[in-house]
Amino acid sequence: xxxxxxxxxxxxxxxxxxxxxxxxxxxxxxxxxAFPHQSAGSLLDLHGQPVGSSLMGQAFTDAKGHxxxxxxxxxxxxxxxxxxxxxxxxxxxxxxxLLTSERDLAAAxxxxxxxxxxxxxxxxxxxxxxxxxxxxxxxxxAQLQAPRVAAYRHLPLSRVETLIxxxxxxxxxxxxxxxxxxxxxxNVALDRLP
Amino acid sequence: MAxxxxxxxxxxxxxxxxxxxFVGGYLARVLGGTSxxxxxxxxxxxxxxxxxxxxxxxxxxxWTTYATSVLAFSAVSVITLYLLQRLQGVxxxxxxxxxxxxxxxxxxxxxxxxxxxxxxxxxxETAMSYFTQMAGFITQNFVSAAAGxxxxxxxxxxxxxxxxxxLGNFWVDLTRLVVRVLLPLSILATLVLTAxxxxxxxxxxxxxxxxxxxxxxxxxxxxxxxEAIKELGTNGGGPYNANSAHPFENPNGFTNFFENYLLxxxxxxxxxxxxxxxxxxxxGASVLAAMAVLWFSLSLGAMYAxxxxxxxxVAGVTQHSSATVIGxxxxxxxxxxxxxxxxxxxxSATATSTGSVDSMGDxxxxxxxxxxxxxxxxxxxxxxxxxxxxxxxxxxALVSVFIAGLMVGRTPEYLxxxxxxxxxxxxxxxxxxxxxxxxxxxxxxxIWPSARESLLNHGAxxxxxxxxxxxxxxxxxxxxxxxxxxxxxxxxxxxxLAMLIGRFATIVPLLALAGSLGAKPRVPESAGTLPxxxxxFAILLTGVTVIIVGxxxxxxxxxxxxxxxxxxxx
Numbered sequence: 001x002x003x004x005x006x007x008x009x010x011x012x013x014x015x016x017x018x019x020x021x022x023x024x025x026x027x028x029x030x031x032x033x034a035f036p037h038q039s040a041g042s043l044l045d046l047h048g049q050p051v052g053s054s055l056m057g058q059a060f061t062d063a064k065g066h067x068x069x070x071x072x073x074x075x076x077x078x079x080x081x082x083x084x085x086x087x088x089x090x091x092x093x094x095x096x097x098l099l100t101s102e103r104d105l106a107a108a109x110x111x112x113x114x115x116x117x118x119x120x121x122x123x124x125x126x127x128x129x130x131x132x133x134x135x136x137x138x139x140x141x142a143q144l145q146a147p148r149v150a151a152y153r154h155l156p157l158s159r160v161e162t163l164i165x166x167x168x169x170x171x172x173x174x175x176x177x178x179x180x181x182x183x184x185x186x187n188v189a190l191d192r193l194p
Numbered sequence: 195m196a197x198x199x200x201x202x203x204x205x206x207x208x209x210x211x212x213x214x215x216f217v218g219g220y221l222a223r224v225l226g227g228t229s230x231x232x233x234x235x236x237x238x239x240x241x242x243x244x245x246x247x248x249x250x251x252x253x254x255x256x257w258t259t260y261a262t263s264v265l266a267f268s269a270v271s272v273i274t275l276y277l278l279q280r281l282q283g284v285x286x287x288x289x290x291x292x293x294x295x296x297x298x299x300x301x302x303x304x305x306x307x308x309x310x311x312x313x314x315x316x317x318x319e320t321a322m323s324y325f326t327q328m329a330g331f332i333t334q335n336f337v338s339a340a341a342g343x344x345x346x347x348x349x350x351x352x353x354x355x356x357x358x359x360x361l362g363n364f365w366v367d368l369t370r371l372v373v374r375v376l377l378p379l380s381i382l383a384t385l386v387l388t389a390x391x392x393x394x395x396x397x398x399x400x401x402x403x404x405x406x407x408x409x410x411x412x413x414x415x416x417x418x419x420x421e422a423i424k425e426l427g428t429n430g431g432g433p434y435n436a437n438s439a440h441p442f443e444n445p446n447g448f449t450n451f452f453e454n455y456l457l458x459x460x461x462x463x464x465x466x467x468x469x470x471x472x473x474x475x476x477x478g479a480s481v482l483a484a485m486a487v488l489w490f491s492l493s494l495g496a497m498y499a500x501x502x503x504x505x506x507x508v509a510g511v512t513q514h515s516s517a518t519v520i521g522x523x524x525x526x527x528x529x530x531x532x533x534x535x536x537x538x539x540x541x542s543a544t545a546t547s548t549g550s551v552d553s554m555g556d557x558x559x560x561x562x563x564x565x566x567x568x569x570x571x572x573x574x575x576x577x578x579x580x581x582x583x584x585x586x587x588x589x590x591a592l593v594s595v596f597i598a599g600l601m602v603g604r605t606p607e608y609l610x611x612x613x614x615x616x617x618x619x620x621x622x623x624x625x626x627x628x629x630x631x632x633x634x635x636x637x638x639x640x641i642w643p644s645a646r647e648s649l650l651n652h653g654a655x656x657x658x659x660x661x662x663x664x665x666x667x668x669x670x671x672x673x674x675x676x677x678x679x680x681x682x683x684x685x686x687x688x689x690x691l692a693m694l695i696g697r698f699a700t701i702v703p704l705l706a707l708a709g710s711l712g713a714k715p716r717v718p719e720s721a722g723t724l725p726x727x728x729x730x731f732a733i734l735l736t737g738v739t740v741i742i743v744g745x746x747x748x749x750x751x752x753x754x755x756x757x758x759x760x761x762x763x764x
Contacts, residue, residue, distance in 0.1 A: 001266070004259070004262045004267075005266045007247050007248060007249060007263070007266070008266035009270050010247045011270075011337075012267070012270045012274050012333075014243060014246050015337050015372060016274070018372070018377075019376075019377065020328050020332050021328065023332065023377065023419060024328045024332055024416040024419040024420070025328075025416075027381065027384050027394065027416070027418070027419045028419065030385070031394040032395065034385075034388075034389075035389055038388055038391050039388055039393055039418075041393045041395070041400070041442060042391055042393075043402075049403065051402065051403065051405050052402065052404050052412075055391060055442060055445045056412060056441050056442070058405070058408075058410050059404075060406055061408075062406070063408075068406060071405070075529070081410065082411075083399075083412045084320055084411050085319065085320070085435070086317075086319065086434050086435045086439070087317075087435050087554075087676065088436070088439070088557060088676070089525070089554075089557065090526070090556040090557060090650055090675070091556070091557060091650070091651065091677070092650075092651040092655035092658075092758075093505045093506070093523070093563075093655070093758070094560070094654070094655050094758055094761060094762070095651055095655070098525065098557075099506050103508050106508055106509075106510055106511050117510070120512035121510055121511050122519045122520065123503075123511050123512060123521075124529045126508065126511055127524045127525040127527075128525060128526070129439070129524075129529070130526045130554045130557075131528060132436065134441070134529060135441055136529045136530050137529065138519055138529055139517075140518035143518065169530070171198065171447045172446070172447055172448040172451075175205065176202060176447035176535075177446060177448070177450060177531055177532065177535065178447070178532040178535075179517075179518075184405070187405055
């Protein structure tokens, strides 16, 4: 028993050094050199300054939290797009508050984007994601927001739709994931327009 | 389910089918000590480890010594991990100056990572320093996985050896698995993940000014190295609160596929290893088939349930998939994965005791969430955690030959070993202990007033939330219906106990079983022997697994997910 305990203490020490310190440190060094863009979080620049990560959702709202009409809006977030507090609402399928919140979000979306009553809203626009940091929206969601953004920025709708296509990420090999529009990439492209 | 999702499922099955013989065969050579591949690097590293541990690699252990080694190693690990958390404020690599978690939370987390459960009552972004995540969690991700495989291998040795008093050497198995299997595979996986967008940086949280002039803080950490072993070792403890739903852990459809593949790889390869070590591939194949049938059919169920959409569609909102609309129940899911592929990930993670999530199970449909719960109720055998899945399924194989033996009135045998009263007693303890712990703890928590306050949802869904927590921890899965607030004194202690019982109260009788089987002579097959390497046996094994789970858990499944489903669909 005592011999096993001694071996146990030594083994915990040894494997902490090998797998807990050397393994992550060496690989982080390699990753920083081999994949500098990815390992740092795929940051996007605007006018020479990093404004966010193309992987991470952010809020396009004014100081009071109202959505800005000149920007495409990400999905509703349970964590208010707080980068340090990821998570979902965790409301179950039979939760009354989930239903009320979806109804309210649908009404707000319809009036903000002037969507006609007979046009269905894609459900990603009224549901919160698992991470609270979903960077993407569906193509249909982007298309419904396009007229509002185009009108506010005095741009032809076709111009905005071209940018949507340019910011659309297709599934790898055509099957891994869904086609989505990266909202930060799209908004940065809009702000880069002369 | 869209065509894309079928192709995705097919691609996953295909990549696994191609990998299993390679990885399973390699594992058998490594554990038999006959692998010479990479000896230039591995052999000196192994010798260094044996010298540091003071272990003679040729010395074998009886089952009692093997068990003592596992227990001693785990006890020292729990103490070390507890201290690492409590002292993280004064340890290095803590750029955000995170303080120590409470004693009860540190205890829960220490037990959780050592038992390969990885239940998390904290948010990784703000509660743990980079050093704790690395030296504490990554280390345990490696060694708890290796320990699980080691125990499974001890059971295989008990089954295939004749009149043997020893089962191998725990320290040697542990070292070989870490050095020759887990480290090289994790290094490869880390590079693939980083290249695909998973972050890996030790600079502190990064504050930046967004497009609108507001601020956002991006978290950091050695994420891709942790992510690799988190999936490969079926651990599942995420560096961030949202786990694999977080875009920095799982940035796109490819990484989602790759992580899903990683977490299934070793659990599905180990039955192949078993077949090779037993010298009869068909024996491994029948066990593998039973695991695969259960995983495939339940995963398909979850994919269907989530693609079909939520129970209460809101007027004017569409959940129907089209070229531009992402269909299905999207609450708690990321659009880049979509509903079906998210469900496949979560189903795989609950079936393998990984417990990582790329979408929030609490917001699944009643049946989708029910599938996740059922996967864990199988006792983590479809295909289960690394090692634990295989030994769990081998125990069920013993139950199957026993039941078949009763039906024809013969002494049951498995791989030429007679299964007698002593073995069946140990099997019974193994089978009963986990459901007993899970259901007793859940029942107790439901009548404990302060524990009920931790539930976010109520009614049938609240019951599922509570049962899910204890089924998950006592089966050492770690997946969470995250609505439950587990960071209370009661839950930290109770869930910690459930995890300890689920891991060690099963490993000890299991190693005793291995010892008892190893000491027996191998009897030649006769006309009365039930062949166990056949499709028929795979069906019998699947049936026994389902019936045992059904009889044990059906009442609580009826009051939880099934009741919730029928509230909507009568």
